[in-house]
Amino acid sequence: MEVLGIWIAAFLTLCIFSFLYRDNPFYRFAEHLFIGLSVGYSIVVTIHQGFIPLAWEPLSEGVNALQSELTSEGTPETKEALSGLFKIIPIGIGLLFFARLSPRHTWLIRYPIAILIGFTAGAAIPNVLQASIFEQTYGTLTPFAAMHAGSLSTGDIVGAILITIGLICTLVYFFFSVEHQGPVGWLSKVGIAFLMIGFGAAFGNTVMGRVALLIHRVGFLINDWLGSIF
Amino acid sequence: MFEKLMNIDRRIIFVLVAVVVIIPTLIPIRLPTRVAEPTQKLYDYIDELPPGSTIIMAFDYGPSSLAEPEPMAKAVLQHCFNKDVRVIGITLYANMPTLADKLMQKIATENGAVYGEDYTFLGYRPGALQVILGMGTNIAGVFETDYHGTAIAEIPMMENITNYDQIDLLLDLAAGSSTEAWIIYANTRYNLKIAAGVTGVIIAQMYPYLQTNQLVGFMPGYLGATEYEKLLNAPGDGTIGLNTASFVHLLIIGLVALGNIAFFIQRRREE
Incomplete structure (x- = not known):
């Protein structure tokens, strides 16, 4: 088998x-x-x-x-x-999704969707703010306190400064209320450079991931399939 | 010549990639590897857990992406079973329960671990957000039975486990955005320690969480699996995969460089 x-x-x-x-x-x-x-x-x-x-x-x-x-x-x-x-109660609310199938009762679908959006947004907003904004901002600034205390190596200091420059310049690039000219234009260009490096790293990792899938299948063909024949 | 190079049939590149994958698969070559900080941190954390500790392993990948997470799962399971660390397996992916259950059984058998005492597999429940939040309050409220239908209350290792308070680590083996969901909901809300083993596609997204200690450690793709296998001194699928991948990467780097050289030379000639 x-x-x-x-x-x-x-x-x-x-x-x-x-x-x-x-x-x-x-x-x-x-x-x-x-x-x-x-x-x-x-x-x-x-x-x-x-x-x-x-x-x-x-x-x-x-x-x-x-x-x-x-x-x-x-x-x-x-x-x-x-x-x-x-x-x-939840089963009844869930069944309202099928109201979509009846043109006369389609409006009923609004209720489960409203509950779903309300629950998801309520759960997500405080946690996402904490995990993705506050923690990340704290993580960006903490090395400077360590730098001040003299407990950071040269490599970590360079890394912390680069991260901060990258953060500020990338945020400037996405700030469209001011025309990107003069100093703002230069900062946004540096931001583009950081974005490109980020995309490059993501693309390189993607290639690595896809190659891994190929290797896995070729390994299966050679070891498991051909191995079962010869 | 450069014009020909720019218009090369893509199938020639496919053949080159196939050759570079097949040869190292047939004749394995062991390349040197160095253990990087993210994997070392994860290994150290698990290694320092006292016997009897419990971790959750979330198999959040599918059959189409198991090439990278599976060697990681094998290595970490082996480590846990040898250290008497108990493992609770779950998945947020509907098409993963059978594969995850079989994998846990296989590694457990190889390491003499007993189902229900050293490890258990709870299976899948729909609604990732509800599962993550629900387990924080009461694991048995989300998984009343394990994957095989045994009531949670009847599983010996689950006797003193109610929620995340009794869990020492959650390792998310991910091929999508599940690690971020675990961080956002389980770590932020319930202070559950999170680690990850991720596919190449999402490696770059993980580093900010490592810097802020929202991740205890993580294994990046084949490299992470290889590094963990090296720390265990047990080379496996990750090591074999990474050695082959290194040759393919060299070929791709060569092709990218060649393509760029040809492009710039051709453009200069046209000018």
Whole structure:
């Protein structure tokens, strides 16, 4: 069975690699298969690992507990399971997303979207400000306190100064309320240089990441697939 | 000649890259590596954890991006099992649970770790933000059972674990923006220590968080996996991958330089 799996994986890998020569039916077959499989798999996993344990099971346990309570067969466990009935509220709100399917009731979709945006924004704004603005500003300025105390090496001092110059110049580049001429123009040009270095580093790392994917597949073809033949 | 070079068939470059990948794969060559600060910091942090500590390992990558994070996961799992550090596996990616579960089982078997005592895999729950925030209050509220359906209360290693307060580190193995989400919500809100192992594409984004200590340490791509394997003195997939990648990088640098030289010479001639 494992050998069959290796052969299928090798065939599909070669199908995808065939695109390097030119577009062809083998490539399109493998591409469509991959998309279909990954979407299908994700839906099944989401139902089994999300919908059933978080929504269906507590709700059905709550309904069963309610029936037991109504027939006077209630126990402390059934009383506890009654809390599952509250799941009807988030499930009901979630189901409103399907109102999109009925033109007459499309307006109902605004409510789950409003709740989702409200929750996400409420959770994100204070935490993002703290993690991405305050902590980063603190991290940029802290080395200068260490520099003043004389506990920073020459390399770290150069690094701290470069980071600060890069930060100020890049922010100036994105400040469009003042015309980029004279000193402001020079600072924004330095900012562009820092941005370019940043993009270059990101692009180089991206190439490295893509090469890693190729190496992984070639390693699979040589060691696992050809290794199983010879 | 330079005109020909500028209009070279891209398939020739593909063949060159293929040759440069295949030869080192067939004839492995060990290149020297030096351990950089980000990986060393992560290794030291895990190495200094007392036996019985617990870390969460988040497998936040997919089958299409596992080339780099998987060697990192193998190395860190090996380190944890040898140090008696317990590992809780989770994933925020719907198409990852089976692969992550199999990987943990494989490394555990190789290192004599026992499921439920040394490690557990809780699986996947939808809604990354809700999962990260929910686990901060009550892990069992988000994952009532593990991936195999065993109730959390019945897993021995989860006996004294309620939320992030009992977790010593979260290692996010990421191919997307999940590390930033863990930092923003779990670190900022719950003071959970975060480390990362990331694919090449997002390495540059991680350094600011390392400088501010929002990240305890991190492993950058194949290089990070290789460095961790070197610290463990156990060369593995990362080392093999990085050696091959080094040759491809040399080829790409050569091609970029050649392309630029040809471009400037051609432009000068046209002027």
